[in-house]
Amino acid sequence: MVKTIGNPLSWIAHVVTETGHTAETVTGNLGSRASGPPKVNTIGLDAIGHALRLGLDDFAAFRTDVVFLVAIYPVIGILLALMAFDMALLPLFFPVAAGFALVGPVAGIGLYEMSRRRAAGEPARWGLALGALRAHVVGPVMVLGLYLLALFTLWMFAANAIYISTLGPEAPESIRGFLGDVLTTPQGWAMIGLGMSVxxxxxxxxxxxxxxxxxxxxxxxxxxxxxxxxxxxxxxxxPVTVLTWGLIVAVSLAVAAIPMFVGLIIVMPLLGHATWHLYRSAVTFED
Incomplete structure (x- = not known):
């Protein structure tokens, strides 16, 4: 059969219709289809150790795949380091680096799916993990991701306001001078204290x-x-288990960021897989 070029208006109408159906599916999945809320379990500090061991086991099983998924982070780290050469942006270098923890949960979506598939005995390659962003996942994840992005943006505004009220508003003249002001002046210590608290x-x-x-x-x-x-x-x-887990995540990300963020290639997947197992320990569904 000879193929002909269809009416452009018909093609456009088809695309619009399909896009509308997709948007409707995504929007429809923002709500819940569960029959009731899941059961929340009481977990101790031993649950963290258990989750980390299982996370390490997943990382060993998916080593090549997860490295591919998180290899972008050292690149971001290098860009941040280059940003430090712009004196006007230098005061925001640490807040941006610390802000990784605010958007980290979004980066773990593929890792959660890989752990879920492995536990269920299903194939769990990185390509299949990216397929986790199907209709019933992508809508809610996008909304929560925008929420985290909004928090990250607010954190940047707060960090800039703290710098202006302590060492600013002028930009630093050099990296060495900026570090000296931060570590040896009352204003610098005030900036550290306020920044860490906020x-x-x-x-x-x-x-x-x-x-x-x-x-x-x-x-x-x-x-x-x-x-x-x-x-x-x-x-x-x-509360104790959750705060301890948060401290472990913060310290791990800080240590991983020291060598130009290269350590994130190991730390990010390990924490991502461990988060999945911690979730499975803390939450039980009746079905």
Whole structure:
């Protein structure tokens, strides 16, 4: 049969219709299809060790695949280092680097899917993991991702305001002079204290709202309200365990960032896989 070029208006109408169906599917999956909220378990510090061991086991099994998924982070680190040569942006170098922790849960989506597939005995290559962003996942994840991006943006504004109120508003004249002002002046120590305090609050909000919400959305069609509410319930039921996990994540990311962020190639997948197993320990579904 001879193929002919169709009517352009018909083609455009078809594309618009399909796009509308896709958007409708994505939007429809923002809500919950679960029959009821899951059960939240009480977990101790031993659950963290268990999750890290299973996460390390997953990392060993998917070593090549997960390195591919997170190799972008050292590139971002190099760009941040180059940014430091712009004196006007130098005061924001550390806040941007620390801000990785605020958007990290989004980067773990593929890792959660790989751990889920491995536990279920299914193929778990990186290509299949990227397929985790199907209709019932991509909508909720995009919304939560925008929420984390908004928090990251607010953190940048807060960090800049702290610098202006302490060492600013003028840009540093050199890296050495800036470090000297930060570490040897009362204004510099005030900036450190305020920055760490405000940064802790931002990190805490991200921790308690996203600890299990992102892996849960990858696992089940629970919807954003149920996922976030469950994450809050987990934090309320296990405050010591959740805060300890947050401290482990923060210290691990800080150490991994020291060698030009290259350490993130190992730390990010390990934490991502471990987060999945921590979620599975903290949350139980009745079905």
């Amino acid at each position: 940064g802790f609050l931002f990190a805490l909000v991200v921790l308690i709202t996203s600890l299990v919400s992102f892996p849960m959305l990858t696992d089940r069609r629970v919807g954003i309200p149920v996922a976030v509410a469950t994450s809050l319930r987990v934090a309320r039921a296990n």
